[in-house]
Amino acid sequence: EVQLVESGGGLLQPGGSLRLSCAASGFDFSTFSMNWVRQAPGKGLEWVSYISASSRYKFYTDSVKGRFTISRDNAKNSLYLQMNSLTDDDTAVYFCARDPPNCYDGSCLHGHDYWGQGTLVTVSS
Amino acid sequence: TVLTQSPATLSLSPGESATLSCRASQSVGTYLAWYQQRAGQAPRLLISDASNRATGVPARFSGSGSGTDFTLTISSLEPEDFAVYHCQQRGNGISFGQGTRLEIK
Numbered sequence: 001e002v003q004l005v006e007s008g009g010g011l012l013q014p015g016g017s018l019r020l021s022c023a024a025s026g027f028d029f030s031t032f033s034m035n036w037v038r039q040a041p042g043k044g045l046e047w048v049s050y051i052s053a054s055s056r057y058k059f060y061t062d063s064v065k066g067r068f069t070i071s072r073d074n075a076k077n078s079l080y081l082q083m084n085s086l087t088d089d090d091t092a093v094y095f096c097a098r099d100p101p102n103c104y105d106g107s108c109l110h111g112h113d114y115w116g117q118g119t120l121v122t123v124s125s
Numbered sequence: 126t127v128l129t130q131s132p133a134t135l136s137l138s139p140g141e142s143a144t145l146s147c148r149a150s151q152s153v154g155t156y157l158a159w160y161q162q163r164a165g166q167a168p169r170l171l172i173s174d175a176s177n178r179a180t181g182v183p184a185r186f187s188g189s190g191s192g193t194d195f196t197l198t199i200s201s202l203e204p205e206d207f208a209v210y211h212c213q214q215r216g217n218g219i220s221f222g223q224g225t226r227l228e229i230k
Contacts, residue, residue: 044224047213110215115168116167
């Protein structure tokens with residue numbers, strides 16, 4: 001059974017940093033590209049970042065470029081999101097989401113087939 | 126690419142059919158997905174590539190469209206279908222619509 005379990009969320013002040021983790025199990029993590037998607041309270045979904053299976057390709061939404069860094073450790077079946085210089089606008093539930101197997105390295109055109117339950121990040125003074 | 130979903134809220138009764146729309150500001154080909162999100166839960170993939178049902182998704186869910194106009198149809202609504210539905214495009218970067226809330230009338 002595919003499982004994605006996020007952790008690392010919490011309450012912090014503006015300007016702070018946080019590292020989110022996503023532990024994957026039930027599939028060959030090293031062969032799938034992964035994503036972070038967030039959802040602000042009462043709002044819609046917003047794609048945040050993508051990393052290819054090999055880590056060669058990394059993409060970010062404009063609002064987090066230069067502040068967030070996506071990474072993965074295939075030996076540990078884990079995905080990470082390092083978040084720096086956090087602002088109130090970063091308050092959201094952060095989900096990790098898997099891309100399906102029929103994707104190319106650095107490019108995926110299909111929907112995310114598995115999602116974790118999310119971890120809440122609250123940025124407030 | 127901006128995705129605009131309509132209506133924002135749809136009020137229907139169990140047994141009725143629902144038609145949800147997603148319009149893209151530019152062509153995304155058929156690289157359009159639909160997700161269902163029940164309250165307090167993670168999104169669940171329903172439809173990928175505009176019309177391909179994901180594994181385990183009931184046949185009452187169907188997707189259609191290409192280019193800029195897409196539709197999710199749910200025939201004969203079940204109580205568990207009342208949720209928020211999101212569309213997502215991956216034809217030009219990645220973006221989501223703002224969601225359509227399907228509520229019980």
